[in-house]
Amino acid sequence: MTTSLSTAPAGLTGKIVTPDDRRYALLRSTYTTTGHPAAVVLAESADDVAAALRLAREQKLPVAVRSGGHGLSGSGTNNGGLVIDLSTMRRVDVLDRDARLVRVEAGARWAQVAQALAPHGLAISSGDHGNVGVGGLATAGGIGWLVRRYGLTIDHVRAVEVVLPDGAQVRADAATEPDLLWVMRGAGAGAGIAVAFEIEAIELRNVGFVQLVARVDQDGETLQRWGDVMAQAPRELSTAVMMASQGTTPLAFITAVVASNRPDTIRQAIQPLANIGDVTVQQALIMPYTDLVSPAHLHPNTGQMPSTTTNGLLTAITPDAARALVAAATGPDQVLVQMRSLGGAVNDMAPAATAYAHRHQKALVIASAFPPHGRHALQTAWDALAPHVDGAYVNFESNPDQKTFARAYPGPTGSRVGQLWRRYDPDRMLRRLPVRAQESTKE
Known part of the structure; x- marks a missing residue:
């Protein structure tokens, strides 16, 4: 590390949690995996996410991103790196009730989303537990209680607001950045950090x-x-x-x-x-x-x-x-x-x-x-x-590992995912191993 994390960069004052902070114990881990990151950044905006990425790049720290929820894969934490925690970014807005279009920030959990949409008679199929975070699920798939009626969560994502590893803030939709929209719907973890989604809901109470x-x-x-x-x-x-x-x-x-x-x-x-x-x-x-x-x-x-x-x-x-x-x-x-x-x-x-x-x-x-x-x-x-x-x-x-990647992204899909990950994250900032994969390489 070239500089001390105790000195916050501009814009991150009070948002960097280090091991000597009493908040650290509640922020360092996922549901399944205990991590020991050098610091956790509590991002409150896309600007904060960009600043956290700059900090990680300057100090050569591996990055993990956590939207606040379960994180069964363990990728939402790491050892010795920087965790970007989006849990304070949890706003849910109905943008167009007639079109059933809602905007959901990535740090919300699906219980919070369901509660916010219920007064409007709307719902999104979104995993099977209220503690699951929006960002991790809505960039990977989304197999929920309504999956056969609704499809996957990603099938109804119409736009994603993304912070790229170089700090650029981009809106990806069908008209602008369609390649980024494609990869964020199913393989987003290796391309950028989603901070908000526009999702088409269904009528359901x-x-x-x-x-x-x-x-x-x-x-x-x-x-x-x-x-x-x-x-x-x-x-x-x-x-x-x-x-x-x-x-x-x-x-x-x-x-x-x-x-x-x-x-x-x-x-x-x-x-x-x-x-x-x-x-x-x-x-x-x-x-x-x-x-x-x-x-x-x-x-x-x-x-x-x-x-x-x-x-x-x-x-x-x-x-x-x-x-x-x-x-x-x-x-x-x-x-x-x-x-x-x-x-x-x-x-x-x-x-x-x-x-x-x-x-x-x-x-x-x-x-x-x-x-x-x-x-x-x-x-x-x-x-x-x-x-x-x-x-x-x-x-x-x-x-x-590579076998997992080939099973999750077979054939031409895997080729395109790999190509787009290299385009949007050429330095592999977001493609670091989660805690347990790190540990397994030492066995």
Whole structure:
């Protein structure tokens, strides 16, 4: 370091948090990863973000960007570098109610967005937890509770306000900087720092919410039937499945959300799920969308849930894939296996339209290991699943590498992403390894 971080550059006075600051403990980490950055900059504007980037460049510090939310990948912090924290930039405005166009700053969390839009009867499908930050999700994809009805969050991003690594402030939309808009919708983390988005919302207030528990046979036929049901399901229905083992009997905990407040529509959408096997309906109700991404989810992120995660996409739940899912969930090491339904509106978008090219798959499978189990246990469980997956989603990957990049950005998409990252960030300021990837290179 050539100069002291205790002396703030112009414009950043009071916004630089170093380890001797009592605020540091609440700002250094993500939900899953404890970091030890040299400093955290609490940016309040695009000018602050640009100033923070200049500071990092001058002092040759690696940069991590955090929009304030979960950060499962661990990329929202680092060791010995500078973290640019956008959590104070959380304004939400309805720009055009008739067009359902809203502007959301990148530091907001989705619970805050849902609360701000609810009085207008609007909603955005945006992850499955209110504590998730806008910036990280809306530059990578966005697989939420309304995904089959709405599509990915990025599919409805109409413009992005970006601070480039050289400090330039740019608005990217279809008419100006279309290449930047393209890469920010799915691979934005390597091109620039998004500070605000213009997003087209949908008309929605209440949804059907149903929780079911299904016993899963060892051959995974229950999971195959879930896949078959979702392949034929109305777009209003999106589901998430969490697998757990009760003795030798695997259980699938299914959360189903129907983007409708009509009881008949909800019943018709849910009924096929109740017929996939030995199923118990635990609760069924109509609730405000805001309850799905509740303000009760908001909490500091202090590394309190250490985990290692990987994922893949499935084109179908084949018999072999179903058996592999059961094996992964019931192995000797405790690995949490989850699935998210895709299809529907997600697959309306052409693969080349955004940097997220996965427009034919039907499900996302996520595997996570928790202490005392770690990366080795996760890899052992994932080895059985790996032959069945087709692609990956960057936000559920703890140890990114070139193989991960190739799965997340296949073929021509990866070539274009790489080209645009080099154009907008030629010095690789934003393409540094997150904490756990740093650690893994030392093993």
